[in-house]
Amino acid sequence: MRRNVNAEGSWASIHAMSLPHAILGVLEARPMTGYELCRFFDGTARWVWTAPQSQIYPLLRKLEAEGWIEGEEQxxxxxxxxxxxxxxxxxxxxxxxxxxxxxxxxxxxxxxxxKSLFFDLADPDEAAQVLEQHVAELRERIEQWSAHRTALLARDTPLLKERLDHRPAETHERIARLKAHAFDHLIDQAELRIRWCEQTRELLHAPVTTPEAAARA
Amino acid sequence: MRRNVNAEGSWASIHAMSLPHAILGVLEARPMTGYELCRFFDGTARWVWTAPQSQIYPLLRKLEAEGWIEGEEQxxxxxxxxxxxxxxxxxxxxxxxxxxxxxxxxxxxxxxxxKSLFFDLADPDEAAQVLEQHVAELRERIEQWSAHRTALLARDTPLLKERLDHRPAETHERIARLKAHAFDHLIDQAELRIRWCEQTRELLHAPVTTPEAAARA
DNA sequence: ACATACATGTAAATGGTTACATGATTTA
DNA sequence: TAAATCATGTAACCATTTACATGTATGT
Known part of the structure; x- marks a missing residue:
């Protein structure tokens, strides 16, 4: 992440901060107002990177000062x-x-x-409920990611269309596949996690065994 | 996460902050000094939760003020x-x-x-190198997690031993399995991510196709 | 004696969240 | 004309990171 100290003294550190580049990447598709970016980072792309207004507006001024983006006054x-x-x-x-x-x-x-590391201290049913609720949340996310993935592969999202408009036609397939593949991973990760939750629930409710019985089994 | 506002005004918010409870969970095994906890959160348990000294020492005083831990002066x-x-x-x-x-x-x-979402804008070889380096890092983590997982199943980590000393023998198997299972997930997650990196590399180097050629294929 | 580990802190900055504030434009 | 959406910000707080500071005990 090593970013050089710049003249104005902004961004001297070596942080994982990715929002500035997320914004640059989005603006590569087309120019946007701060408000559009706010909606974007709170809506469409919520599941890759999220940011509230209060983070975006000051950043835009910083990015403009850096010379990376340019605002057109109206x-x-x-x-x-x-x-x-x-x-x-x-x-x-x-x-x-x-x-x-x-x-x-x-x-x-x-x-x-x-939490799961200390689940042996908790009530098994309460712990199982925590896991179940998490699984439900993951399933919701999977649905939204899947929908977005499908739309990307069909080149049917507004931003991707605008992006492809200024890219050679022979690259379109590759671009769409690359973007969809990021969502593939989010989906696969969530599905793996659901399986882990279910296995953990089994462990929670497994019959208590003595060391001898466990050795025999 | 809803934590009530307490009299002194600490922790009024609804954050995902887990370090306080990570510390409580570790201290359930046995009493520790701040220094021991520092080593723990920078060493043994690095791969579940990490924290530097500067975060731990002030927190310990806060947790004591809250009445959740007790320090013995020497x-x-x-x-x-x-x-x-x-x-x-x-x-x-x-x-x-x-x-x-x-x-x-x-x-x-x-x-x-x-990053991968914008890899179509990057040099494919540079992008592939970013992925390769990430895979190498993941493999290292997997090795350490696997070692820890094995040790947990053998009930052969210092902290787990001390923890089991004050728990009934018939629960030992369940406790060890639950803890090891957290590391199962870390390992499986990393392996899934390695496969994703390799698939992404294939996409980066895939031959460029025209929409017509893609439709025919 | 010197280095290493033990032991405990403070200060400053960053990235992110929540809440607050304000006014313009469009639509029902 | 009232509500919803468009549009742009500020203030305060929290968790985390990096760097700085200090002194003790132990082993070589």
């Missing part, structure tokens, strides 16, 4: 200025640089796994 | 006080309460997946 009503941001050449360079930069996988920090 | 050298923290009955109650509380899965925020 007069609205009497005095409101509305800015439409587009990716600059420098922004595209930065996006490509980030893509080639090694990925620093953050340390595992999984609240449910942590 | 004179060291001339004036240094060393405190050995143990879980209180109230701490055990809080741990059990947390275990039964529904798990709030955080929004997906996967830097590598995000």
């Amino acid at each position: 007069v609205r009503g009497e005095r409101l200025k509305r800015t439409n941001y587009s990716l600059t050449a420098a922004g595209m360079d930065e996006l490509r640089r980030w893509l080639g930069e090694p990925h620093a996988e953050p340390a595992v920090r999984d609240g449910l796994l942590l | 004179v060291r050298g001339e004036r240094l006080k060393r405190t050995n923290y143990s879980l209180t009955a109230a701490g055990m109650d809080e741990l059990r309460r947390w275990l039964g509380e529904p798990h709030a899965e955080p929004a997906v925020r996967d830097g590598l997946l995000l």
Whole structure:
């Protein structure tokens, strides 16, 4: 993640922060207003990266100061200025640089796994309920991811269409497949996790055995 | 995650913060000093939850103020006080309460997946290298998780031994299996991710096809 | 004696969340 | 004309990370 200290002193550190590049990547499809980006990171793409308004608006000004995006000022009503941001050449360079930069996988920090580590102290039925509720949530996510995956493969999402409009036709198949494959992983991960939850439930309700009985079995 | 506002005003919010309960869970095995906990969260258990000293020491004072742990003061050298923290009955109650509380899965925020979403803009060889390096890192983690899993099943980790010392013998098998199963999931997850990386590499280097050729295939 | 491990903290910055605030435009 | 959506921000807080600071006990 090693990003150089820049003149203004922004971004001196080596963090996993990906939102700036997520924004650059989205703007590669087409220019957008802050509001559109807000909806995007709270809606369509919620399941790859999420961000609230309060994070996006200040970031946009930062990215513009960096020269990676450019806002086009428009007069609205009497005095409101509305800015439409587009990716600059420098922004595209930065996006490509980030893509080639090694990925620093953050340390595992999984609240449910942590909980499961101490499930022997809990009421088995309560623990099982925690797992069941989690499985239900995962199934919902899978449904939405699957729908998005299908749409991507059919090149039927608004953003992908706009993106493909300025890319050679012979690359379209590859682009759609690559994007869909990210969602493949989200789906497979969630399905793996559902199986793990079910196995954990079995362990919770397994009959208590003495060490001798376990050795015999 | 809904935690009540307490008299002193600490922890009013609804965050996914699990470190306090991770500490309570570790102290259930036996009393520890802050330093031991630091080593633990930076060493043995690194792959379930991680935390630096600067987070642990202040938290310990907070947890003691809350009444969940109790520090035993000891004179060291001339004036240094060393405190050995143990879980209180109230701490055990809080741990059990947390275990039964529904798990709030955080929004997906996967830097590598995000990157892969834009890999069509990158040099395929550079992108493949990012994936290869990630696979290497995952393989290392798998090795360490596997070793820990095996040790848990053999009831051969220092902490598990101490934990089992104050639990009925007929529960030992279940406890060891439950703990090992958390590491099963970490391993399976990483293996799934390795397969995804390899599939992504294939997609990166797949021959470019025209829509017509793709339709024919 | 010197290095390493033991032991405990503080300070500053970052990324992210929640809540608050405001006004314009469109639609029912 | 009222509600919903468009549009843009600020303030405060929390968890986490990095870096800094200090002193003791132990083993070589």
